[in-house]
Amino acid sequence: MNAELVWLPDGRLQVTVPGGGDAGAKGSQRIYDIVSGKVETVPAADIDLETTTWSPRAVNGDGERLTATSKGGHGTVVVTGDSGSRTVFDEKGGSQYSVGDEPSWSPDDAFILLTDSSARLLVVTPDGGKARVLAEELGNGWAITDRDLLVTGDP
Amino acid sequence: MNVAVGQVESTMSAEASEVGDVPASAPVRRRRWPRVIGAVTVVGLGFAAWIAFEVFVDESRPVPSFPSLADRPDRSLQGTVAYTDLKGCVRLVAAGGTPSKEVYCLPPEDMSKAPHSTRIRHSRRGPRPHPS
Numbered sequence: 001m002n003a004e005l006v007w008l009p010d011g012r013l014q015v016t017v018p019g020g021g022d023a024g025a026k027g028s029q030r031i032y033d034i035v036s037g038k039v040e041t042v043p044a045a046d047i048d049l050e051t052t053t054w055s056p057r058a059v060n061g062d063g064e065r066l067t068a069t070s071k072g073g074h075g076t077v078v079v080t081g082d083s084g085s086r087t088v089f090d091e092k093g094g095s096q097y098s099v100g101d102e103p104s105w106s107p108d109d110a111f112i113l114l115t116d117s118s119a120r121l122l123v124v125t126p127d128g129g130k131a132r133v134l135a136e137e138l139g140n141g142w143a144i145t146d147r148d149l150l151v152t153g154d155p
Numbered sequence: 156m157n158v159a160v161g162q163v164e165s166t167m168s169a170e171a172s173e174v175g176d177v178p179a180s181a182p183v184r185r186r187r188w189p190r191v192i193g194a195v196t197v198v199g200l201g202f203a204a205w206i207a208f209e210v211f212v213d214e215s216r217p218v219p220s221f222p223s224l225a226d227r228p229d230r231s232l233q234g235t236v237a238y239t240d241l242k243g244c245v246r247l248v249a250a251g252g253t254p255s256k257e258v259y260c261l262p263p264e265d266m267s268k269a270p271h272s273t274r275i276r277h278s279r280r281g282p283r284p285h286p287s
Contacts, residue, residue: 003239003261013237015245017261032259034247039259073213091219095210106250111232118218121238123250133223135248135255139239149235150249150256 006054007145011035016052034149054143056104056113064126066105068114070098077103077114079126088112088128107146115142224252 006014012033019027029042029052059065064081068089075098077089089099089112100115112124113134121135121142135142224232225248234250240257248255 003243003245005237005239005245007237013245015259015261030259032245034258037258073216092216093218094216095213097216097218106232106234108233111250113236119241120221121236122221123224123232131221132227132229132252133221133225134236134250134252135238135240135246137241139241139243142236142238144234144236144250146234148233148249150247150254 003139003141004052004054005141005143006052007143007147011145011147011149013143014052016047018052054141056102057107058102058104060105060109062109066103066112068099068101068103070101073097075099075116077112077124079112086128088124088126089114089122089131091116091131093117104144106144113142113144225255226252228252 002018004016004018006016008014008031012031014029014031016029017027027047028044029047031040031042032038033040062081064079066077066079068075068077070076073095074092075089076087076091077099078085078087089103091097091099096117098117103112103114105112110125112126114122114124115138116122119136119138120133121138122131123134124131228249228251230251232250232252236248236250238246238248240246242260244257244260246255246257
């Protein structure tokens with residue numbers, strides 16, 4: 001299943017399912033309100049395809065850039081800034097093991113999120129500590145907001 | 156004619172004499188080739204075995220395992236992550252690990268529109284359904 005997730009400024013979650021291959025098809029879009037649990041369906045004519053994709057934060061507030069590479073079952077994530085580079089993730093698996101090529105800084109720059117070929121969403125800290133699993137059986141889409149919605153707005 | 160024959164015989168005799176000097180070294184030269192071929196074969200087989208071993212080690216290397224934030228939450232990690240799972244449902248999880256919940260499953264009509272496959276490939280943002 002292919003869906004794009006975007007957190008809206010008001011804290012609601014926009015879920016867009018692209019068209020299934022028909023030329024010009026916009027697919028469907030729904031907006032989920034975490035607090036109320038209500039789901040709003042966006043009319044096809046109002047779907048703005050330019051705003052359906054969330055972009056990971058490759059560069060943090062200090063200008064440090066994340067770069068992920070995978071080769072021969074070896075996945076790495078490197079942080080590069082003015083003071084040089086440091087590796088924050090360095091793991092080997094079977095030859096098919098890899099990391100997603102778009103890791104992201106968290107909104108507060110406190111940690112880094114990345115995916116791997118085992119359908120996991122991983123968290124690492126900028127000091128290069130041991131990676132931790134945040135989610136498994138990950139589909140194609142994910143997005144992070146700085147709001148603690150499940151703590152303060154758990155429906 | 157006899158003289159000529161004699162000269163020929165003489166020449167042949169001389170060549171035979173020269174050839175007679177060769178046998179001391181010629182057999183040695185012939186014996187070296189099998190050794191060289193054998194050495195090359197052994198090195199080649201060793202190299203092939205090394206490659207096979209490396210491939211075996213690569214293929215049999217386990218997927219790296221990491222501790223789970225669900226088991227040991229870290230409250231210093233702020234924020235909320237939304238993601239789709241492999242069943243087509245949207246899940247939320249606190250960045251610190253818990254709580255986590257399934258909040259919304261895409262309706263069948265959306266699922267039928269979406270490109271879908273059980274095969275997974277790695278993509279820009281992680282594993283995603285492989286285009287059929």
